[in-house]
Amino acid sequence: MSTQPMQKVAALADLEEARPRRVKVGDTPIVLIRAGETVHAYGADCPHAGAPLEEGALCHGRLICPWHKATFDVASGAIVEPPALLPLTRYPVEIDGGNVLVSAHAETRTGIEGEPVAVSTRGAGATKSATQRVFVIIGAGAAGAAACAALREFGYRERIVLIDDDAHAPYDRTTLSKFVPSGDMKVDDVPPLLPDGFFERHKIERLHAHATRLDAKRREIEFDGRPMLRYDAALVATGGTPKMPPLRGSEDPALNERLLLLRNRADAARLAGLAAQAKHAVVLGASFVGLEVAASLRKRNLRVTVVSPDSVPFEKQFGAELGRIFMKLHEQNGTELRMRTQIEGVETGTPLRVRLSGGDVLDCDFLVVGTGVAPATHFVTGVAHNDDGGLNVDASMRVADNLYAAGDVAAFPYGDNRRVRIEHWRVAQQHARAAARAMAGGGDPEPLVPFFWTYHFERNFNYLGHPQAWDEVVMTGKPDQYEFVALLCKHGYVAGALGCGRDTELAKLAEAMREPLSCEDAQRMIGTNGR
Numbered sequence: 441m442s443t444q445p446m447q448k449v450a451a452l453a454d455l456e457e458a459r460p461r462r463v464k465v466g467d468t469p470i471v472l473i474r475a476g477e478t479v480h481a482y483g484a485d486c487p488h489a490g491a492p493l494e495e496g497a498l499c500h501g502r503l504i505c506p507w508h509k510a511t512f513d514v515a516s517g518a519i520v521e522p523p524a525l526l527p528l529t530r531y532p533v534e535i536d537g538g539n540v541l542v543s544a545h546a547e548t549r550t551g552i553e554g555e556p557v558a559v560s561t562r563g564a565g566a567t568k569s570a571t572q573r574v575f576v577i578i579g580a581g582a583a584g585a586a587a588c589a590a591l592r593e594f595g596y597r598e599r600i601v602l603i604d605d606d607a608h609a610p611y612d613r614t615t616l617s618k619f620v621p622s623g624d625m626k627v628d629d630v631p632p633l634l635p636d637g638f639f640e641r642h643k644i645e646r647l648h649a650h651a652t653r654l655d656a657k658r659r660e661i662e663f664d665g666r667p668m669l670r671y672d673a674a675l676v677a678t679g680g681t682p683k684m685p686p687l688r689g690s691e692d693p694a695l696n697e698r699l700l701l702l703r704n705r706a707d708a709a710r711l712a713g714l715a716a717q718a719k720h721a722v723v724l725g726a727s728f729v730g731l732e733v734a735a736s737l738r739k740r741n742l743r744v745t746v747v748s749p750d751s752v753p754f755e756k757q758f759g760a761e762l763g764r765i766f767m768k769l770h771e772q773n774g775t776e777l778r779m780r781t782q783i784e785g786v787e788t789g790t791p792l793r794v795r796l797s798g799g800d801v802l803d804c805d806f807l808v809v810g811t812g813v814a815p816a817t818h819f820v821t822g823v824a825h826n827d828d829g830g831l832n833v834d835a836s837m838r839v840a841d842n843l844y845a846a847g848d849v850a851a852f853p854y855g856d857n858r859r860v861r862i863e864h865w866r867v868a869q870q871h872a873r874a875a876a877r878a879m880a881g882g883g884d885p886e887p888l889v890p891f892f893w894t895y896h897f898e899r900n901f902n903y904l905g906h907p908q909a910w911d912e913v914v915m916t917g918k919p920d921q922y923e924f925v926a927l928l929c930k931h932g933y934v935a936g937a938l939g940c941g942r943d944t945e946l947a948k949l950a951e952a953m954r955e956p957l958s959c960e961d962a963q964r965m966i967g968t969n970g971r
Contacts (some may be wrong), residue, residue, distance in 0.1 A: 446541035462494040483529035497947035506943035522869035579677035580609035583846040585633040586869035590876035616708040621736035656822030680813025680848040688785030718805035730810030837875035846871035905936030
């Protein structure tokens with residue numbers, strides 16, 4: 441029996457096994473999860489972004505966050521899938537006379553789960569050398585931060601060096617297109633990906649530097665103005681560089697302040713500053729970033745015009761039928777969409793003049809370019825690059841001996857083992873955890889289910905999978921009210937899913953899709969009668 445004071449929070453008979461319940465112990469919100477005659481108690485909010493975990497899903501002994509699909513082991517609270525990078529806080533539980541008692545004092549954890557770790561001065565398991573191994577991570581974005589946390593979680597206790605030329609990293613870049621342009625979030629309030637003091641507690645070195653060359657054969661990294669660094673294993677997690685299409689007139693230096701690409705906090709700060717004084721913005725590209733920026737700018741009541749050569753937004757990803765849902769949402773909220781249109785040139789002046797392929801001219805205050813990214817791998821030598829700059833990896837994210845890649849730069853085996861590059865934030869973190877497991881000497885990763893979310897006008901859309909083709913779309917819910925799940929099916933099995941307003945159902949699918957899932961089973965899982 442626990443010696444801590446315990447508080448009755450529920451009767452065991454009232455707890456359903458398939459449904460987490462939120463309670464309070466004193467002022468502390470707790471989520472209870474019943475597994476047979478056992479009850480587990482954890483902090484009630486997801487450590488990633490504070491989602492209420494009682495609205496999540498329980499599937500295969502795991503709890504899946506409703507918002508961004510972080511996944512935790514029910515028995516231990518350990519991380520299974522990001523974007524959470526730290527485990528759930530666990531609270532002692534007792535069952536007494538059919539009553540569930542919970543302590544307000546969290547259990548003490550060690551290592552990545554709470555307390556600082558001791559870092560070894562020699563190689564783990566080394567028998568011949570006392571030299572400490574050096575693991576290097578280049579890129580302090582989503583993948584870089586996840587790799588740092590996962591290496592310590594998986595037991596690596598030697599030297600880690602995290603390298604990035606952005607002094608503010610790692611931070612949540614997803615907010616830069618969703619919340620900063622509208623003014624809802626100030627750049628200084630963009631949340632970090634790991635808590636204050638994490639790197640110090642876990643003895644991870646942060647190096648603010650620009651890597652100019654990685655030699656995969658010699659295992660050396662060169663820098664601008666710094667000594668060369670040798671590594672035992674390295675992870676390339678440098679993400680993508682925004683593409684600037686060839687626009688006539690864009691080379692004019694006078695355009696520099698009003699022609700924007702969005703990659704980092706400095707870019708977002710400049711965008712927000714321009715938006716605060718503008719009346720009309722033009723966005724080139726109906727990409728996820730482009731349309732998120734457009735939605736965010738509309739919250740300032742700016743006139744926003746999106747120019748895209750596509751017929752329908754996201755037709756390649758979801759098909760025309762589902763793409764029109766996004767089109768309708770933007771049009772309802774005042775975004776002007778100029779589809780099947782190119783920008784041919786830009787002329788400096790006040791206002792900025794944007795010349796379109798049909799001959800029209802748009803006068804605007806600034807132009808945001810959201811036309812995709814190219815893998816930032818130009819500095820990597822000694823291994824083959826794909827035509828698009830990506831690096832081929834295996835299921836453990838291994839490029840070559842002692843070299844790994846994660847995120848936008850990695851072409852990884854998916855589905856029928858074709859290699860794909862997926863430029864999604866959470867996928868980058870999934871890659872990083874797989875790479876860290878392999879670097880730390882662990883086994884093969886579980887099957888990966890890509891997940892992406894995109895936010896427009898207070899509507900959060902979730903996307904699971906990465907289908908290249910499908911032969912049927914099975915719709916459940918009310919798409920005209922932005923409350924639906926659409927299953928993209930191929931040969932009777934779920935290849936992908938898009939949904940809005942159905943967080944719990946999509947959380948179930950996120951776990952179930954690790955294995956082949958028939959469309960019939962998926963429909964039973966999510967229900968077919970709307971809510």
